[in-house]
Amino acid sequence: MPSLLLPLLGFAGVLWSSSVLPLFWWIAPAREVPARILIDDRFKRGALEEILAQLESPPASFVQHPDVERAKALVGLRASDEAMMRRGPEKADHQFDGVESKVRSTLVLNPADSFLWLMLYSVTTTRNGFDTVNIGFLAQSYSTGPLESWIALQRNRVALAVFAMLDEAMQQRSVSEFVALVDSRFIAEASGNLTGVGWAWRERLLAGLGETDIVSREALAKRLARDGVMVSIPGVELDERWWRR
Structure with missing residues (x-):
């Protein structure tokens, strides 16, 4: 057998x-x-x-x-x-x-x-x-x-491009998503979104950063400064050395 x-x-x-x-x-x-x-x-x-x-x-x-x-x-x-x-x-x-x-x-x-x-x-x-x-x-x-970072990298730019057309709930979602990108240290992407399609809404986007990690906020401020962009980020004191190459 x-x-x-x-x-x-x-x-x-x-x-x-x-x-x-x-x-x-x-x-x-x-x-x-x-x-x-x-x-x-x-x-x-x-x-x-x-x-x-x-x-x-x-x-x-x-x-x-x-x-x-x-x-x-x-x-x-x-x-x-x-x-x-x-x-x-x-x-x-x-x-x-x-x-x-x-x-x-x-x-x-x-x-x-x-x-x-x-x-x-x-x-x-x-x-x-x-x-x-x-x-x-x-x-x-x-x-x-709502919390998938790799999707957010593409979606946040898309949402900010039509921000004015979104209802309040959708606007808040896109702001929260921008904040999450900064908090997750996707600094280059967040900076690009802010200075590009999100520039008209920069005050609202930056105001949302108040509860994020201070290290992440400073990283964004430094990146923006190196690109020649001066903005006010909650809790971050601007340092003129950031503008030096």
Whole structure:
């Protein structure tokens, strides 16, 4: 009996490998690539198209997987963004049609995905221009992931760009998010948001820093001073040495 069992076990192992390993190989990018997109990592030219082609060619044993559908949506959107930068919005517009549809269908499988809601806001705004109706997508992103720092790095800039159009609750969320970026020592990003799209709202943004760590506040003040920006940050005394190169 043992002599018969060993060949059977060996055959089962081969069968398992031939059916499961291709599935692992296919799903791997669905978990790795979105993580890179989330931190705004760069890809070699053409790499995203190759990854998307792989994701669109499932093995025979494929069963619809939320991670894979999410990856398709994010990779497609990023590829469309890069195509628009290379060829211009007119030539890339047809790509966004399919991407928006994919993001929407993926949200059915992942309704609590904060980053997907942010991407839906971005793609609809890119395609159709700003529309107050689409702010609901941004609101959903905040509702489903209010404290996710890697999402905040992209979302805060987006929210501050339309700050005047947000209701009071959304404005406060974006201010709190800016404060969290400073407190988490994302100083370069917070400084860029403040001096860029958030400059008109600088007094409110800076006032929110009162309860943050003093070291973080000083780090922001130093960064701004080195960039030639003089502002008043709660609890921080300006030092003229910060302006020296």
